Amino acid sequence: MTGYLDHLAVERGLAANTLSSYRRDLRRYADFLAARGLGQPEKVSEGDVTAxxxxxxxxxxxxxALGASSAARTVVAVRGFHKFAHREGLTTADPARDVRPPAPPRRLPKALPVADVERILDAAGTPGTPLGLRDRALLELLYGTGARISEAVGLDVDDLDLSSGSVLLRGKGGKERVVPVGSYASEAVAAYQVRARSALAAAGRGTPALFLNARGGRLSRQSAWTVLRNAAERAQVTVEVSPHTLRHSFATHLLDGGADVRVVQELLGHASVTTTQVYTLVTVDKLREVYAATHPRARA
Known part of the structure; x- marks a missing residue:
């Protein structure tokens, strides 16, 4: 296994921490094989790797016992070793080729109750100030469109068409999509553009960016994150909140309201509907709760 570790260090240039993890995982594997009387890689079978x-x-x-993620990392190291040994002619077969790492548990998106979202939006910035108007517009747009934080701060003024109630978002891989903008977000953005953006822009050198910082430049992702975190603190929402939380809440609330999953897929800019379907798991839980609480034959 030393030759494989040297290969990872020299030819693949893995970081020291990653190499340390591989070394630890393979040492455990070597001890396991030794306990089974398997001193040579050629003697290892698929059943041994599975065991x-x-x-x-x-x-x-x-x-x-290891969780799925930790076990998967170790299996990846073992698979890499056997693939290397087979490629180098040290073994006549690869016994680990068909042994798949365990899939990690699917993490459900965290969505806030509508009341918590409303409290956060109401707590966005100091009312009436340029930054307060910007912060309210930013958060209303994030929740109202399901935009990623990078998409929101990447918006230019011309990307927004309030007359038709739509916005052009540029997602991953440069893919563009047009998303409707609701009345609350439209009103908040219009108020920001009319009453605040020009004041912020005066401090800068001119930029087409929609959301500006106090120096007149484009608002950064980190600053947008801070805007949300501060609003959540003022609203006394105790759960951890991130910009993606508003995106998750956008999707979940749409599905709770009866939206088709394929429509939500388009709004979120997901390439596959499978990615969006994770939100349906959240709403099924809610359906069960409502059923259990209201159906006369739901409980014994």
Whole structure:
């Protein structure tokens, strides 16, 4: 296994921390094989690799059971070693080729209740000030369109068409999509443009950016994050809130209201509807709660 680690360090240039993880994982694998009397890679079978994966997940007297993500990382190291050994002619077959790492548990998006979102929006910035108007417009637009934070701060003034109630968002891979803008977001952005943006722009050198910082330049992702975090603190929303939280809430609230998942897919700019369907898991939980609370035969 030393040759494989040297390969990772020299030819693939892995970072020291990553190499350390590979070394630790492969040492455990070597100990496992040695306990089974398998001193040579050529003697290892697919069943041996599978048995190692089972031990990772179940643990033993010397090791605690690993979660799916940690076990998957170890299996990736083992698969890499056997692939390297086969490619270098050290073995006649690759016994780990068909052993798949365990899939990590699917994490459900965190969506806020509508009341919490409204409290955050109401707490955005100091009312009536240029920055306060900007902050309210930014958060209303994030929640009202489901835009990613990078898409929102990347907006130029000409990307927004309030007369038709739409905005042009540029997503991952340069893909563009036109998304409707609701009345609340439209009114907040219009107020910001009329009463605040010119004052902020005067401090800068001129930029087409819609959302400006106090120096007249384009608002950064980090600053936008701070705007949301401060609003959540003022609103006394105790759960962790990020710009993506508003995007998750946008999608979940649409589905709760009866929107078709494919429509939400288009609004979010997901390439596959499978990505969007994770939100349906959230709404199914809500449906169960409503059913259990209201149906006369739901409970014994």
């Amino acid at each position: 190692f994966l089972i031990q990772l997940r179940e643990g033993d007297a010397d090791h605690r």
